Amino acid sequence: xxSVAPPAVEMLRISxxxxxxxxxxxxxxxxxxxxxxxxxxxxxxNGAGRTTTLKAILGLTGRRTGSVMMNGRETIxxxxxxxxxxxxxxxxxxRGIFASLNAEExxxxxxxxxxxxxxxxxxxxxxPNLAERRTSPGMRxxxxxxxxxxxxxxxxxxxxxxxxxxxxxxxxxxxxQKLGQVIRALREKGLTIVLVEQNFRFAAPLADRHYVIExxxxxxxxxxxxxxxxxNTLHELLGV
Amino acid sequence: xxxxxxxxxxLAGQLLIGLINGxxxxxxxxxxxxxxxxxxxxxxxxxxxxxxxxxxxWIGLTHFGIxxxxxxxxxxxxxxxxxxxxxxxxxxxxxxxxxxxxLLLTFGLALIIEGLFxxxxxxxxxxxxxxxxxQGGVDLGxxxxxxxxxxxxxxxxxxxxxxxxxxxxxxxxxxLRAGTENPKLVQALGINVPLMIxxxxxxxxxxxxxAGVLAAPILQVNPLMGSNLIIVVFAVVVIGGxxxxxxxxxxxxxxxxxxxxxxxxxxxxxxxxxxxxxxxxLLVRPAGLFGREN
Numbered sequence: 001x002x003s004v005a006p007p008a009v010e011m012l013r014i015s016x017x018x019x020x021x022x023x024x025x026x027x028x029x030x031x032x033x034x035x036x037x038x039x040x041x042x043x044x045x046n047g048a049g050r051t052t053t054l055k056a057i058l059g060l061t062g063r064r065t066g067s068v069m070m071n072g073r074e075t076i077x078x079x080x081x082x083x084x085x086x087x088x089x090x091x092x093x094x095r096g097i098f099a100s101l102n103a104e105e106x107x108x109x110x111x112x113x114x115x116x117x118x119x120x121x122x123x124x125x126x127x128p129n130l131a132e133r134r135t136s137p138g139m140r141x142x143x144x145x146x147x148x149x150x151x152x153x154x155x156x157x158x159x160x161x162x163x164x165x166x167x168x169x170x171x172x173x174x175x176x177q178k179l180g181q182v183i184r185a186l187r188e189k190g191l192t193i194v195l196v197e198q199n200f201r202f203a204a205p206l207a208d209r210h211y212v213i214e215x216x217x218x219x220x221x222x223x224x225x226x227x228x229x230x231x232n233t234l235h236e237l238l239g240v
Numbered sequence: 241x242x243x244x245x246x247x248x249x250x251l252a253g254q255l256l257i258g259l260i261n262g263x264x265x266x267x268x269x270x271x272x273x274x275x276x277x278x279x280x281x282x283x284x285x286x287x288x289x290x291x292x293x294x295x296x297x298w299i300g301l302t303h304f305g306i307x308x309x310x311x312x313x314x315x316x317x318x319x320x321x322x323x324x325x326x327x328x329x330x331x332x333x334x335x336x337x338x339x340x341x342x343l344l345l346t347f348g349l350a351l352i353i354e355g356l357f358x359x360x361x362x363x364x365x366x367x368x369x370x371x372x373x374x375q376g377g378v379d380l381g382x383x384x385x386x387x388x389x390x391x392x393x394x395x396x397x398x399x400x401x402x403x404x405x406x407x408x409x410x411x412x413x414x415x416l417r418a419g420t421e422n423p424k425l426v427q428a429l430g431i432n433v434p435l436m437i438x439x440x441x442x443x444x445x446x447x448x449x450x451a452g453v454l455a456a457p458i459l460q461v462n463p464l465m466g467s468n469l470i471i472v473v474f475a476v477v478v479i480g481g482x483x484x485x486x487x488x489x490x491x492x493x494x495x496x497x498x499x500x501x502x503x504x505x506x507x508x509x510x511x512x513x514x515x516x517x518x519x520x521x522l523l524v525r526p527a528g529l530f531g532r533e534n
Contacts, residue, residue, distance in 0.1 A: 058428045084430035096425045098418040105414045110429035
C-alpha cells in the first residue's frame with residue numbers, strides 16, 4: 001500500500017518538563033511530541049499528572065522548567081496569555097463557563113489567536129443547542145451545554161492546537177457520541193488535538209497516538225497501529 | 241405642608257443631603273467593588289485617594305489656576321496614574337496571599353498618604369469655591385435646590401450608570417466579569433490579565449479621585465476627610481455585597497437617603513443607622529443584599 005501522507009510537521013515538542021504547585025513537584029520531566037494534524041491522548045490514572053501537563057503547556061502551573069516548543073518557538077518563559085496567542089485553545093476539566101456571562105458572551109469572549117477560526121453560523125450549525133440558549137446565563141446551562149460551549153468557544157478563535165481536558169466526564173452517552181463526531185470533524189479540518197481522557201473507549205478510535213503518564217513521567221507511548229497488540233500493557237498501566 | 245409633622249421643605253432638604261452623601265457612598269463603593277472583584281484586595285487606601293482628589297483640585301486652583309472643570313478631569317487622571325504605580329510596584333506581590341495582606345498594605349498606604357498631607361497642609365482644612373456656573377440655586381416650590389448639590393448628584397449618577405453599562409453591557413466589561421470569576425482561565429484564553437488588573441485598579445481609584453473633586457466645594461478639603469468617610473463606605477460595601485456593581489450603586493444611594501431620613505426623625509441615631517443595618521444584614525444575609533452566596 002502506498003501512502004501519500006504529507007511529511008509530518010512538528011507542532012508541539014515538550015522536553016524535560018518539570019512543573020510545581022508551590023512546594024509540590026508534580027511533573028518530573030515530561031517528553032512528548034505532537035505533529036500538526038494529529039490527535040494525541042494523555043492517559044493515566046487520577047493524579048498521574050495529565051491535567052497538570054496541559055496546564056503546564058499554557059504556563060498555568062506554578063514554576064515550570066524544561067522546554068515547551070510551540071511551532072518551533074520556546075514558550076517556557078512566556079506569560080500564559082502570550083502562549084495562548086500562539087494559537088492554542090484550552091478546554092479545562094471544569095469547563096470554565098463564566099456564570100456571570102450569558103452563553104453568547106462566553107462564546108465571544110476569547111480573542112482571536114489565529115486565522116481561519118469557525119464563524120458563528122458554522123459553530124451554531126455544529127452545536128444547535130447553543131444557538132437556542134444564546135441569551136441564557138452561563139450558570140443556567142446544563143453540563144452538556146456547558147461542555148459544548150467550552151469547546152465552541154475555542155473553535156471560534158482560530159486556535160490550531162486544542163488542549164481538551166476530560167471533555168466526556170459525567171456526560172450522557174448521546175452527548176459523548178456527539179463530542180466524538182466533533183473531534184472527527186475537527187481532525188478533518190486539520191486541527192491538532194491533545195486529549196486528556198479517562199474514557200479509553202472514547203479516545204482509542206480517535207487518536208493517532210497515546211501517551212501514558214505515571215508519577216509525572218511518560219512511561220509508555222503506543223501508536224494507533226500497535227494498539228491491539230499492546231492492549232495488555234495498557235490495561236495493566238491504566239487498571240481499566 | 242407637613243408630612244408626619246415634618247415640614248415638607250425640611251424633609252426635602254434632608255433627603256437632598258442624604259442623596260448627596262449617598263452619591264459619594266455610591267461612587268466610592270463602586271470603585272471598591274470593582275477593585276475587590278478583580279484583585280481580591282480590600283482597598284483601604286480608597287479614602288486617602290479620595291482626599292487626594294479633593295486636594296489636587298484645591299492645589300490646582302490655588303497654585304496653578306486650573307479651574308474646577310479641568311480639575312474634574314485631571315485629578316482623577318493623576319490619582320488613577322498613582323494607582324497604576326501602586327498596583328505595579330506593591331499590590332502585584334500580594335495576589336497569592338490572603339485578603340488580609342492587601343488590606344494591611346493599603347491601610348498602611350492610607351496612613352502614609354494622610355500623614356504626608358497633614359504634614360504639608362495641616363488639619364485646619366481649606367475651602368474650595370463653588371465654580372461660578374454652579375453658584376446659586378433654584379426654588380422648586382417644595383424646596384430650594386442649590387445648583388452645585390444638584391450637579392453632584394447628577395454627575396455621580398451619570399458616572400455610576402456609565403460604569404455599570406461598561407461592565408455589564410460591553411466586551412471590556414465581559415473580560416472584567418470573566419476575570420473576576422476565574423482570572424487564570426481568562427489569561428489562558430489569550431487575554432492580558434495582568435494589564436487588565438493594573439488598569440482596573442487605576443480606574444477604581446480614579447473614581448475615588450473624581451468623588452474627591454466633587455466633594456471639594458461642599459466639604460472642607462481636609463487630610464482626614466477620607467478616613468471620616470471610608471468607614472461608612474466599607475459598611476455600605478458590606479451591606480450591598482462585596483464585589484457587586486449594581487449592589488454598590490443602589491446601596492450607596494439608598495443608605496444615604498436612609499441616613500438623611502434618620503437625621504430628620506431621630507437625629508441621635510443618624511451616625512449609627514448604617515452600622516445597625518450592616519449588623520442586621522450580616523446576620524440575615526452574610527453575603528450582602530446583592531452578593532452571591534458561595
